[in-house]
Amino acid sequence: MLAEDQGMVRGALASLLGLEPDIEVVGEAADGAQAVDVAERVRPDIALLDIEMPVMDGLAAAARITAGVPGCRVMILTTFGRPGYLRTAMESGAAAFLVKDSPAKELAAAIRRVHAGERVIDPGLAAAALSAGPNPLSGRERDVLSAAVDGSTIGDIARRLHLSEGTVRNYLSSAIQKTHARNRIEAVQRARVQGWL
Numbered sequence: 312m313l314a315e316d317q318g319m320v321r322g323a324l325a326s327l328l329g330l331e332p333d334i335e336v337v338g339e340a341a342d343g344a345q346a347v348d349v350a351e352r353v354r355p356d357i358a359l360l361d362i363e364m365p366v367m368d369g370l371a372a373a374a375r376i377t378a379g380v381p382g383c384r385v386m387i388l389t390t391f392g393r394p395g396y397l398r399t400a401m402e403s404g405a406a407a408f409l410v411k412d413s414p415a416k417e418l419a420a421a422i423r424r425v426h427a428g429e430r431v432i433d434p435g436l437a438a439a440a441l442s443a444g445p446n447p448l449s450g451r452e453r454d455v456l457s458a459a460v461d462g463s464t465i466g467d468i469a470r471r472l473h474l475s476e477g478t479v480r481n482y483l484s485s486a487i488q489k490t491h492a493r494n495r496i497e498a499v500q501r502a503r504v505q506g507w508l
Contacts, residue, residue, distance in 0.1 A: 312355035314346035343367030377404030395506025407431040455482040
């Protein structure tokens, strides 16, 4: 099963995988919520998910599919090879994490390996994830940084998250310190690059 929000990319992947004699694409989805629905309906051996999708991202969909569709192994295929994404994917039960710039034959080989019970992780990304360490941000710090992405004021963030302005300032200050940033804009950028948001 394939889940990719860009129709042309999804179609190209389905066509390329369809050329493999032992691989059959049994379902497709354009967002994470559809991916969960399709996986529950068709019960695929492998669910190949993108991360950046509307409605529900691929990481959340991976966790839902892993929990709700026994026997389905989840593979993440993404443009965004960020160490934090890799950690989250593995914690969600994903069996593979690959970046989209790999040749199609490597993807087919990875699918076969995952189907045989192996875990497959892009080697460069694995090394980066190990050196980056775990996500230092707490859940609330991530919430506050995510709310700050669009340039919202402290007051706006406080109202949206039902927190006091002082609490928002404290979380932002802590997130800035933990990301070794100079301000919240830089903290957001650094957290995004690492895949912590």
